[in-house]
Amino acid sequence: MSAYNSLTYNASLCIGCGECMMACAKAKTGSADDLSQSRIKIVVAEEGKYEAALCRQCGDAKCVMNCPSGALTKNQANGLIDWNADTCVNCLLCTVGCVYGGITFEASVGHVAKCDTCGGDPACVKVCKSGALGYVTTAAIYNDYGKEEDLFAPGLAACQGCNSELMIRHVLRKVGKNVVVAAPPGCIPGMGTVGYNGKAGAKVPIFHPLLTNTASMLAGLKRTYERQGREVTALALAGDGGASDVGFQSLSGAAERGERILFICFDNEGYMNTGMQASSATSFGSWTSTTPVGDKLQGKRTDAKNMPMVMMMHNAAYVATASSVYMEDFYEKLDKALEASKKGFAYLHLYAPCPSGWRFPAGLTIDICRLMVESNFVTLWDYEPDRGLVFTHPTDKPKPLESYLKAIGKYRHLAQEQVDRIKKLLEDRLAMLKRFAR
Amino acid sequence: MQDCTYLIVGSSHAGLTALDAIRMIDPEAPLIMATREDHLPYSPTVLPYVVSGRSIPKKVALRDEDYFKRQNVAFLRNAELKSLDVAASTARFEGGANVRYEKLLLATGAQPSIPPIPGLKDAFFHVLRTMDDALNLKSAMGSAKSALVLGAGLIGTHAAENMAEAGVKVTIVEAKGQVLPGYFDKDASALIETAFRKHGIALEFGRSVKEIKQGRAVLEDGAELPFDLLLIATGVRPQLSFLDGTGVKTANGIMVDEMQRTSAANVWAAGDCAEARMFQAQGTGVAGILPIAVEQGRIAGQAMVGDHGVKAFPGSVLLNTYSFFGQQAISVGIGEVADGETCLRIDEAAGTYLKIVLKDGKLMGVASVNNPIDPGILWQLILRRTDLSEVKDRFLADPKAVGRMLMSRLWR
């Protein structure tokens, strides 16, 4: 089974200009005159608001199930619902199955018509100026890396909805087997990646350094391999505690010395596996078990240390922030980081929302990741010393910060002053980062 | 004795949809699909197009051999279910083969019901339910000059059109006063009838056949209608003799609950053979339409395999799409309701018709002729009892645009 590209529609951005329908009608009939020929239908919802009817290329398509003549099929290669003019008998039962208005009878051509994404290059998306229509091609990544071996065993004991588990599996699929992994105390070994007596959850050499000496131990291993003439990737999979608190001294030293290792920090803003204590990466106002909410305290009193910025100030060979909602961006950065780690120190900071510790439903992890970026709570960028900092996701039209804070239980108690302070902090940080951007 | 986890009898829409639902969750467990047909799975709905020549029998298969191989399914042809022992969980097939199942789905559909007209038993007549029926009708049609069709339901009207297009002089006799009773009202039906008459088809409404004699039918009033070819299309009903002695509860069909379970343990039923609750009426009924067979097949499959995503059957909404002589008629839900509100637009010259029935701000039914609507969306609006009061005027003016808007919002 493979993942597929898909057309997306964001109603809140649509301005109802109708360009998409014209482009579609033109692509399908050669003329933009008859908008009824368009396979995407923009309809007015209310004054200035629009909705769309469009084939969603369903995975369990009812139109296909309802077709008595075998004219509709789910194309396993590209995910499209294919319509075959030769075998279609015009019975219209497909239109009974579709709840989206995605396959409809078009009187002018005398048969049903539906979107075929123009063979993977949709004309409608190209003309959409508002950004309401998109064509998501991330699927290619999942298909490519899905073929690679998952180098962690199934059944790791991470919490439901764990973003870190998801991301370590991605990381090793890309990095491959020629690696030695350091996993200091934290959720990652806690879920069973590091074990003993042959019970490690990783299928590659993995070890469990102290929180304090992760980067130095890994650097020593790397040098030993180099001395033996072996080129092995030295990779740390650490939490934010292991990076920004207890592990900071050795990490800073390794970066300063330009050790040829890749250090990835999975930032879930605290010590989640030991009971959700705060770390220096915990954001201001957060509830944690050591920054409770009560008479005296309203969550954490201090701001989060901005680790990626701190690492940038080490002039490391490569520093980047990433999120699991922008996988193409993530893989590109992982590529660059791996390459850079052959010559010097590379640091990747992954934002890893934690359903158990942050108090949001496990099914919403990816949504939270997205909101986090879209509200500018975190920013995505990468940095190379001779090139400076480049933002990899626009920061100019953020969603309201409240939409992010409200979605997460650990911020439920926040008073307006606290929200204002976070806003101010985020603005200041963004302004500061912008000064590093070229 | 063969053993299997899942036994599905019948290889049409209900059975196949159930099979897919089972394999989605359980790709391995031994599964047997048995059909009395010699053909690969096909849909009865496609048969009028086989008769007309629009569809080539070879190309209408809903699945091929390779599909069954990939799905790890034993597909048994020429296997007619003869009897069941629900206590021992065994099924006996024509020729004596026995299968022991853990879970059984009956998806045996319906068969033409033959009215007790004197003389019919001894006459040669056609029906249209199986591929062989269609091929027989197709070849008989070639040499016939005149045909008599009993019944103006979907099957009768489809077949009448096929034969008229092939140059046969066709007469339809229908006891009720219109075509497609149950789906369309008299006004909509009138538009459809116009097309039929234009194509030379004689419609005899409100009349019934008293007796069939050699090459002619005698009507109640004594009039005689001669024919070369006789097609019986007076309705369908499930043929359930394999349940004799099992105690499985039946009425017109096999009684099922909202998970398609029958009254016997580990036996489910779906599609045209099942009698389930109705959504817009009291009591139960056999819906007899393809989309409901698909719905029920899916629920049965999910229930059998223990899929947590299974949702109870909400009840059958009657709906249909009907193409005739290049025109389209669609009906969703009910056309008449006490204390309802009806919006009717007929343009006889243009041959278009649209009727929308609301009650308490909720959609009850829509019927249209040559007035394209989205039946899938309207079906959902009925099932969800979506409150349309706020958009009522717009909805009545343009049910297509407003329906699309509402569903686009709902399915974000």
Ligand SMILES: Cc1cc2nc3c(=O)[nH]c(=O)nc-3n(C[C@H](O)[C@H](O)[C@H](O)COP(=O)(O)OP(=O)(O)OC[C@H]3O[C@@H](n4cnc5c(N)ncnc54)[C@H](O)[C@@H]3O)c2cc1C
């Ligand atoms: C000519 C025609 C036109 C139609 N047009 C429409 C339409 O336009 N719209 C619509 O919604 N519906 C239409 N229908 C109805 C639609 O085809 C049925 O509702 C649908 O096929 C029901 O599916 P099913 O799987 O329940 O049963 P069926 O499709 O009837 O399949 C039952 C299967 O079980 C097999 N079987 C039966 N008994 C046994 C046994 N004892 N042992 C083994 N196998 C057995 C049969 O051979 C058959 O393969 C039409 C039907 C006909 C005949």
